[in-house]
Amino acid sequence: MAGHAVFLLMVGAAAFSTPAYAHGNADTLHQISDGVVLFFTALEFLLPVLIVALLAQPNELRLAIIQVAALGIGLLTAVVGLQIPGDPSALGLYARGYLIVLGLLVLTNLRIPTGVVLVVVLVTGMLTGLEAGEAVNDDPAAGSALIVGFLSSAICFYFSATLVASRYTEGWQRIAMRVVASWIVAIAVLDIAFMSVRSG
């Protein structure tokens, strides 16, 4: 069932581009493509997706839904010009901090109350969205088509990754997921150190 859903999502992702290309002009096409590129070429967007997918229990799409919704809200919030209080450059630090928290949740396999997990996923989604919004704002020529491209690829990847990862229930498969989670934690820690040094 989940495998079929993954396949259909991939077909949907492929089919999505056709109506977009048919009805948009060349600029729209480029902006949609740039939105897809923005998502797929930035680890700061891909890693939160992957870690939430690893966190999801079998047959549970709730986390992905919450994260996608939070990502969209965060992105639109940044696009309309709202920012988190304090130093804007600290956004990456916060985002990577929550990535570490999520990674440790997967790694330690602790039984955390569902509400806490949902809040962490929600905040992570918001921070990821705000980061994406900043990236969108960096391109003044970017229009709504770029956001459409970004969000559509994010949705496809979120659900695909969650569906695939939640199928892995065997012992060794869960261990492999914890290994990957440890790698993500290590990457996030290193990035925080790099950012701290570079910001002086």
Added chain:
Amino acid sequence: MLDTDIQRRRTGHAGTVSCLAIALLALCALLPGVVLGHVEVGISGDGGFVSGLLHPVTGLDHVVAMVAVGLWGAILGAPAIWILPIAFPLIMTVGAVLGILDFPLPAIGIGIAASAIFLGGMVAANARPPLAIAFLAIAFFAIYHGHPHGAALPDFGVPLLYAAGFVVATGLLHVGGIAFGLLYRWPAGKTAVRTMGVGIAAVGGYFLLLAIGRGL
């Protein structure tokens, strides 16, 4: 009845594999053109992913020690087989952070060479200490392996991608060691693994002499 059950399991497994293969192929089809076509910084060897990926594999002393971690984990069996390869990159990250922060660590070259000698020796000797002892040994040497990676961070490029390449390469070296170490369950494989341990210790000895010669 049993045949039917086995058949059902095989069919289910094949279905899982095919679905995963489809998803991976679709992703592969999406990624290369996008990535290569639009990203100018960060993917190639410019302080990005490939730089990070290549950094752990370009030093033979690093490579053999990390493979030895996987080999030793495979010899120790569960849970060490997965705890050690998880612990090593995580603690290595701590060492890398110390390197990024320019925290001085004495005799780095000697420490790295000593790790290869120690880990290779453990594999060759079929040593099975308690997990806590193995963990502490791994943790100590992981700091030494991480420090130069952090200190060598390029001033340009994309730090997140560099970090990802560095961590993934390290993890894959462990996985390679584990894969080879799984041969240990067969008599011929046991000989091969222990011989490899001897080789790793010998490489470590060579680098130790080099490090002492350079005063590192």
